[in-house]
Every structure is written in structure tokens, then in C-alpha cells.
Amino acid sequence: MKKKLPPNLDKATKPIHAGHLTHPVYGEVSVPIFQTSTFAFPSADEGAARFSGADPGYIYTRLGNPTVHALEENLAELENGYGALATATGMAAITTLFLSLLNQHDHLLAGDCLYGPTEVVIEAELPRFGIATTLVDTSDLSALASALRPNTRMIYLETPANPTMKITDLKGAAAIAHQHGALLAVDNTFCSPYVQRPLELGADLVVHSLTKYLSGHSDVLGGMIIANNAMLFRRIKKTLTLFGATMDPHQAWLILRGVRTLPLRLAKAQENALKLAEFLANHPKVTWVRHPGLPHHPQHALAKKQMDGFGAMLCFGVAKGREGARILLNQVRLITLAVSLGGVESLIEHPASMTHASLSPQRREQAGIRDELVRLSVGCEDFSDLRADLDQALNKIP
Ligand SMILES: *Cc1c(COP(=O)(O)O)cnc(C)c1O
DSSP, X not given: OOOOOOSSOOTTTHHHHSOOOSSOSSXXXXXOOOOOSBOOOSSHHHXXXXXXXXXXXXXXXXXXXXXXXXXXXXXXXXXXXXXXXXXXXXXXXXXXXXXXXXXXXXXXXXXXXXXXXXXXIIIIIGGGGTOEEEEEOTTSHHHHHHTOOTTEEEEEEESSOTTTOOOOOHHHHHHHHXXXXXXXXXXXXXXXXXXXXXXXXXXXXXXXXXXTTTTOSSSOOOEEEEESSHHHHXXXXXXXXXXXXXXOHHHHHHHHHHHXXXXXXXXXXXXXXXXXXXXXXXXXXXXXXXOTTSTTSTXXXXXXXXXXXXXXEEXXXXXXXXXXXXXXXXHOSSSEEOSOOOSSSOEEEOTTTTTTTTSOHHXXXXXXXXXXXXXXXXXXXXXXXXXXXXXXXXXXXX
């Protein structure tokens, strides 16, 4: 009964079909929730065989669960990786990645414009374990290359960067990492595999917050690590199952449900995002707009080359600086004032006082997170409703 999928499926087909049960119970079309902590062995010998690895059967849900496994197979397929490991949250994926692959005295070279909590882990937590860290503008490949140290073990970055939408050349960054014997790891949350597949461009590892586009309905947390080879996969799996930041089967089921509509949701959201970016670029209360799909984005050509579409995130500067941003956020009626991103509903937030408030003012300045910057996660609503809402709110700025 195991489903054999045809090869070379399109990126719109894979999310619907990839990831299935090795042993369906009743021919079920939806993967069931295996809400069990442990699995009975048919015999003592079989139990021993599962522990030795001779038999791949399930043992205990922290070590593996069929519902979670179906989601892992789905994501491994979407990112074109060797294997994927599901985690409790996106932050659990990121910290498990670091704790699996970095040792005392290693150096981690990371982008200077990252998800806020990731940056705090890199700057304040990893050094406690004797891991040296440096932040650098990875969109500048020569700056990246000259920040390498003899003990640099990993380069870690986000592209487009959050929230500034700066883009890093993934092929170039992979070449720099590999020449040095280091790994390239990419947080692909902002794009999802529908828009960008870093492993195909040379990265060794991808992490996701599944809380965002992949689940897509702002109702569940989750994370995933995708490795491009067996050695990395096994190393990370060992740390993950020992340290215990694994995913619950009910969570996996909700996320699998969301993944199936990823192509439909993102196609609509990124169409809306490009149209809104164009609208905002011509609005008198908007001072500048950053979206990779706009021809005036400094790295528009690179975005076109390495992304498959431009995603549905954008940021812009509001007239009257922080006060203008405050008015806009208080006046929107359809768009929701909330952090997070990637859901079917559009969300608006102010990074300098919210998602990136934990950074020092100098670090924000260095990363280009100015007080007038507003971040928008564009959802799947009708475009003219979104445009009208932004227009009325922006026009309240004196
Ligand atoms: C949300 C987010 C994370 C963290 O994910 P959680 O699921 O909230 O732990 C990491 N990276 C990026 C880019 C994110 O947007």
C-alpha cells in the first residue's frame, strides 16, 4: 500500500503528496495523529532489533513517531535534502543545529541581520559554551570572506534578511564556506521552499520556523532542520533526540495540513505583496520600500536569479519616523497588528520596538533597522481591500 510517487514532481504538487506512512492502516488519505508516547514490540527479539537499528520500527515518540516522520519526509522532499528533523519550535531547530555541530573553540560566522532571538543566542548564549561568534553583513561577499577565521566551522545566515530584505548570494556564500572547510546553514523561513531552496544552491543545512509559511494559519509552532547528507543528519538527530526539543504528533499533523496548501497560499500572497510594494512606493506618506520584486531593490537581479518568485514579505519607511509608524499601526483596521509572519492574514509590526527591540541601538543602526521602518507580512486577502486599508491608515499621518 506504500505510495510510490512519480519522479520530478512540480513544486506545486510535492507539498500535497510528499511524506506518507510506510504502513497505512486503512488506506487513509490524511495521515492520522499517532498520539502515543511509546510503541509495543511484537517480541523481545523485535524490541532488541529496533534498539540495535536492524529493524526501523518505532520505539518511543521522542526518538520517532509516524505522524512526525511523515512531516519530516515532506520537508526533506520540498527542500531536496537528504533528511529532515522536526523540532518543537523554530528556535529549537536553530539551537539544536548549533549545539549539534559546533564545539568548544569553534567560530560561528553569522549574518548581522537575523531573527532577534537567534541573534541573542549567537551573541549571548553560544559564548557561554566557548563558541566564538562574529556578525557580518553577508550580503557583501568580500566582507564575509575576510571575516573567516582558521577555526570558523559554520556560516549561518538569512536571505532575504529580517526585516531589511537584504539578499545574500547563496552560491557565493557556499563557495566561500566550502573553500574554508566550513558549513553553510540558512534560515529559509522568510521564503519557504516554494520560493527558495538553499540546498540546491550549495548550502549544507536549512532551518525553518514552520510556525510561519509552512503551517500558514498562525495556529501552531514548529521547526525543522534539513540536512544535505547522512553524516550531518545523523549527528543532528543524535543531539536532537538526546536534548529532547522534538515535535509532538498533534503539532506535526496540524503543520502537515497547512503544508498541503503552501503553493496556493504563497502564490496569492506574493502576488499581493508585489502589487502592494508598487502601491506603497508611490504613496506620499511612504519614504522608501524594500521588496526583492521591485526593480529598484539593490539586489533585484540576484533575487531573480536565486529565488523562485519574490516572497510575500516587505518593509517600508513611513513619513514622520517613529510617530508616523505608530499612527499607521494604530489606524489599520483589516491588517492585524502582530509579530510573526507567513499566515493567511496580513500582519504589520514595528521591528525597532518589537521583534528587534532586544538589539542595542547601535546594532539596529548597523543592521539598518531604523525607527521609521515598518514590516508587513502580506497575506491572502483581496488586494484592493489591503490597499484600501493601508491607504486610509497612512493618510492619518499628518
Ligand atoms: C519566527 C522565526 C524564527 C523562530 O521560530 P519559532 O517557531 O517562533 O521558534 C526563526 N527564524 C525566523 C526567520 C523567524 O521568522
